[in-house]
Amino acid sequence: xxxxxxxxxxxxxxxxxxxxxxxxxxxxxxxxxxxxxxxxxxxxxxxxxxxxxxxxxxxxxxxxxxxxxxxxxxxxxxxxxxxxxxxxxxxxxxxxxxxxxxxxxxxxxxxxxxxxxxxxxxxxxxxxxxxxxxxxxxxxxxxxxxxxxxxxxxxxxxxxxxxxxxxxxxxxxxxxxxxxxxxxxxxxxxxxxxx
Amino acid sequence: xxxxxxxxxxxxxxxxxxxxxxxxxxxxxxxxxxxxxxxxxxxxxxxxxxxxxxxxxxxxxxxxxxxxxxxxxxxxxxxxxxxxxxxxxxxxxxxxxxxxxxxxxxxxxxxxxxxxxxxxxxxxxxxxxxxxxxxxxxxxxxxxxxxxxxxxxxxxxxxxxxxxxxxxxxxxxxxxxxxxxxxxxxxxxxxxxxxxxxxxxxxxxxxxxxxxxxxxxxxxxxxxxxxxxxxxxxxxxxxxxxxxxxxxxxxxxxxxxxxxxxxx
Numbered sequence: 001x002x003x004x005x006x007x008x009x010x011x012x013x014x015x016x017x018x019x020x021x022x023x024x025x026x027x028x029x030x031x032x033x034x035x036x037x038x039x040x041x042x043x044x045x046x047x048x049x050x051x052x053x054x055x056x057x058x059x060x061x062x063x064x065x066x067x068x069x070x071x072x073x074x075x076x077x078x079x080x081x082x083x084x085x086x087x088x089x090x091x092x093x094x095x096x097x098x099x100x101x102x103x104x105x106x107x108x109x110x111x112x113x114x115x116x117x118x119x120x121x122x123x124x125x126x127x128x129x130x131x132x133x134x135x136x137x138x139x140x141x142x143x144x145x146x147x148x149x150x151x152x153x154x155x156x157x158x159x160x161x162x163x164x165x166x167x168x169x170x171x172x173x174x175x176x177x178x179x180x181x182x183x184x185x186x187x188x189x190x191x192x193x194x195x
Numbered sequence: 196x197x198x199x200x201x202x203x204x205x206x207x208x209x210x211x212x213x214x215x216x217x218x219x220x221x222x223x224x225x226x227x228x229x230x231x232x233x234x235x236x237x238x239x240x241x242x243x244x245x246x247x248x249x250x251x252x253x254x255x256x257x258x259x260x261x262x263x264x265x266x267x268x269x270x271x272x273x274x275x276x277x278x279x280x281x282x283x284x285x286x287x288x289x290x291x292x293x294x295x296x297x298x299x300x301x302x303x304x305x306x307x308x309x310x311x312x313x314x315x316x317x318x319x320x321x322x323x324x325x326x327x328x329x330x331x332x333x334x335x336x337x338x339x340x341x342x343x344x345x346x347x348x349x350x351x352x353x354x355x356x357x358x359x360x361x362x363x364x365x366x367x368x369x370x371x372x373x374x375x376x377x378x379x380x381x382x383x384x385x386x387x388x389x390x391x392x393x394x395x396x397x398x399x400x401x402x403x404x405x406x407x408x409x410x411x412x413x414x415x416x417x418x419x420x421x422x423x424x425x426x427x428x429x430x431x432x433x434x435x436x437x438x439x440x441x442x443x444x445x446x447x448x449x450x451x452x453x454x455x456x457x458x459x
Contacts, residue, residue, distance in 0.1 A: 021268050028262060033251035036258075041249045050254045054262050061266060072243075079246035080239075087211065125247060127379065130349050130368070132248040150212045151245050157212050176206045183241045 010069050017064040024061050031075055032057075034125055035082045042086040042152055052089065056081050075125070087154035135185040143178030146171060196224070201231055209238035354434060354455035360384070361452040363412060365436065367422075369457060371429045376422040378409065378434075385413030391441045392452075394422060397433040406434065408443045431457055 015023035032053060039049035056078065060066060067077050136144055149155050149163070157175065161168040201224065207213040208221040224231045352367040363383035369376045376396075383392065392409035406422040424431075436453035 021263075021266065024266075025259060025262075028259065032258065033253055034247070034249070036254045037249045037252040038246050040252055046255055050258055050261070053254070054258075054265055057262060058265055076243040076246075080243060083242075083246055084211075125251065127366070127368075128244070128247050129250075130351055132244045134349075134351055135244075136248060147210075147245075150210045151242070155212065156214060157207060158214055160212070172203055172207075175210070175212070176203050179206050179210070179238060179241060180202070182244075183237060186241065186244055 009074055013064065013067065013069060013074065016061065021061070024057065027074065028057055031078055034075065035078055038079055039082055039086050042083070042090060042154070048089070049086075052085050053082055056085055083151075090154045132186065135182055138185060139178050139181055143174045143181070146174050147178045147182070150175060196228075201228075202234065205231055205234045205238055209235055209242055350457060352434065352455040352457050354436060354453040356452065357435075357454045358450065358452040361438075365409075365453055365455075367434050367455055367457070369428045369431070371427075374424050374428045376406070376424050376428055376431075378420050378422060380409060380412070380418050380420070381414065383409070383412030383414070386411040386438060389441050390438050391443060393437050393439045393443045393447065395435050395437065395447060396422075396424070396431045397435060398430045399432050400430075403435075403447070405443070405445070409436065411441075433457055 009027075012023045012027055016027070035053045035056070036049055039052045040046060043049050043052065059081075060078075066081075067074060071077070139147070146160055146164070149160050150157070155163060157171050158168060160166075160175075161171045164171070166174075204213070204217060204221040204224060207217060208225065213221055225235055350369045350371070352369070354365040354367065356362055361384045364379075364381045365383065366379045367376060368379070378394065380392075386392065388411070391411055394406035394409055396404045396406045398404065404425050406424070407420065409420060410418070433454065433456050435451035435455075437447045437449040437451055439447060439449060
């Protein structure tokens with residue numbers, strides 16, 4: 001299935017709503033890599049990441065009405081729910097130390113990265129990812145770092161201020177400016193609307 | 196509330212990084228203010244994009260089986276493996292343009308001859324090799340495209356219409372590290388049968404180099420095509436698209452219909 005084929009996606013979702021587990025499997029096979037990559041980035045544990053992604057899929061299986069196709073793409077909804085689930089989990093373990101090096105722990109799992117993933121389900125996501133990364137690369141380093149601490153580590157602004165040693169007002173300003181720039185750049189680079 | 200303060204709260208709300216007091220303020224704002232609601236929607240889109248920036252990874256093997264087990268779905272035992280039949284290459288999700296070859300089977304005589312040949316055992320070996328070559332070529336195309344798209348040095352250039360008669364989406368992906376370039380086109384205005392889109396690179400010293408033919412447009416599906424980079428991608432500053440006679444020309448005298456500056 002091509003992720004940009006929304007008719008086919010809607011059909012699969014309606015099949016899930018009617019209790020067809022094979023349709024859920026097809027959605028899982030299409031999107032589990034993107035969702036697992038995100039969960040692994042946040043949780044740093046392949047087992048925990050897989051559990052988080054599967055929990056989200058199983059909740060969707062039990063209550064498919066949680067996703068409303070009118071509000072956007074399935075992948076966007078899925079990644080949003082996976083992100084929330086992982087951040088909640090991370091915050092529950094808030095006594096764990098936080099690493100500021102975003103790549104540090106990922107290296108341990110580099111064996112899981114696909115050297116040659118199939119293009120069929122991936123090309124649309126790859127194109128979008130290239131655009132987003134390009135936008136992120138254009139942000140000032142500190143703005144990007146603070147946004148990543150918030151988004152991928154689940155730190156609040158106060159926690160970021162404490163962790164980085166920056167004044168809270170600076171943290172607020174940098175995150176706000178960074179996200180504004182990101183929004184403008186993505187619009188300028190024509191990231192598909194409704195993503 | 197001042198716009199800046201509202202923006203600060205909405206940014207914090209969409210990232211879920213507010214402290215309790217601020218969270219209550221933001222929630223009140225989102226519940227009551229349409230401007231805040233619209234702003235939240237925009238930042239939530241950015242959040243969705245951030246999730247897409249992460250490299251996809253495969254979960255540990257057996258993931259689908261574990262999902263089935265958790266859902267209480269019975270797993271059908273695998274049948275004894277059978278020898279795999281010779282498979283045709285799987286089609287790509289988008290048309291990748293290939294060099295045009297004359298069709299050798301233009302009439303029924305040719306089909307009949309092909310059938311006879313097909314039934315000749317000596318040909319089986321040739322067919323097998325041909326299929327293997329096609330499979331290898333398909334795999335190579337996939338890898339080439341992925342290598343460029345996934346490259347950290349990749350540049351994306353959106354070409355803009357320079358002519359109101361031509362529309363559609365055309366993005367150029369260049370990878371200076373590998374001197375490779377691809378275009379993804381979609382919904383380009385369909386051209387008459389005797390015309391074709393042709394791509395050209397403009398170098399930093401204003402030379403115009405042929406980059407490849409892009410077909411006649413009209414496809415609703417994205418079409419990915421490799422370009423002839425003819426040198427160092429770093430030296431290219433722009434790409435222009437012209438409409439030429441079918442088969443292309445060595446030197447264009449047409450006005451560009453799509454243009455894009457390759458920014459560093």
